[in-house]
Amino acid sequence: MPHLLEIVGINKSFGATQVLKTCTLAVDPSETVVLIGPSGSGKSTLLRCVNLLETVDSGDIFFEGENITRARRTAHLLRRQIGMxxxxxxxxxxLSAAENVMLAPVKILGVSRADAHDIAIDLLRKVQIPEKADAFPDELSGGQQQRVAIARALAMRPKLMLYDEPTSALDPEMIREVLDVMATLSAEGMxxxxxxxxxxxxxxxxxxxVxxxxxxxxxxxxxxxxxGGTVNDRTRRFLDQILH
Known part of the structure; x- marks a missing residue:
């Protein structure tokens, strides 16, 4: 089976600071890959390079076999397929929760407002808050807002979802509800x-x-x-710090 995404030896610097060093990673269809590591290790930058929010200095990124590394002029087309x-x-x-979800299908995909509303309700049901369709963001909890953000990304029918620390701004009691939605999407093959x-x-x-x-x-x-314990010493030290 061909890889959906393949990152080959990419390097990225901001000024004199090199934030990505010859990173290589392949992701298969329906696979869920979790990136962990200390703050400043380059995880978020790696995601932003995949979505062409940052340009790499060298190396290549392939999506469905196509080299997208320098596809700046068509980045908007790529982002239809890669949700973030x-x-x-x-x-x-x-805008209400439903209107936030409807916006991209209407403006970018040319879907009618009626059809986009049906899509929005279905997606809000998928993220378990259909009853909040008419609520505005300031009427929603942080966890509910993040679930609307997930539904909004799903509205473009992406082939790949990127999550950049999606629960880091949430209160502890709201984290589980967002992670449950993400886990369900992964189990369904996203x-x-x-x-x-x-x-x-x-x-x-x-x-x-990773x-x-x-x-x-x-x-x-x-x-x-x-x-299971078969990781190298540096990884084990990191896990010991965050698991204990």
Whole structure:
């Protein structure tokens, strides 16, 4: 089976600071890959390079076999196929939950408002808040807002979902509801790359764990193997810190 995404030896610097160092990673269809590592290890930058929000200095990124590394002029077309959920929800405050989800299908895909509304309700049902369709962002909890953000990304029918620490801005009691939605999507076959510190989610939903440090991919292993103790010393020290 061909890879859905293949990252080959990419490097990225901001000024004199190299934040990605010859990173290579392949993601298969329906696979959920969780990126972990200390702050500043390059995880978020890696996601932003995949979605062409950042340009790489060298190396290549392939999506469905096509080299997208320097496809800046067609980045908007690529982002129809690669959804991204950020730490902050970035919802439009003047639009209801349903209207936030409807916006891209109407404006970008040319879907009628009636059909887009049906899509929005179906997706809000999928993220378990259909009753909040008419609520505005300031009437929603943080967890509900993030679920609207997930529904909004899904409205473009992406082939790949990128999550950049989607629960880091949430109160602890709201984290579970967002992770449950993400785990359900993964179980249904949505290909996903998730940057998170939530090891419970990683154990539960990830097919593979990737550990990054200082801009390098230190280790990539199946989830059961990763948590089973057969990891290198640096990864084990990191796990000891966050699991105990």
């Amino acid at each position: 959920v950020f730490q902050n929800f970035e919802l439009f405050a003047h 290909t996903s790359i998730v940057v998170t510190h939530e090891m419970g989610f990683a154990r539960r939903a990830a097919d593979r764990i 550990f990054m440090e200082h801009g390098e991919i230190i280790e990539s292993a199946p989830s059961d193997q990763f948590f």
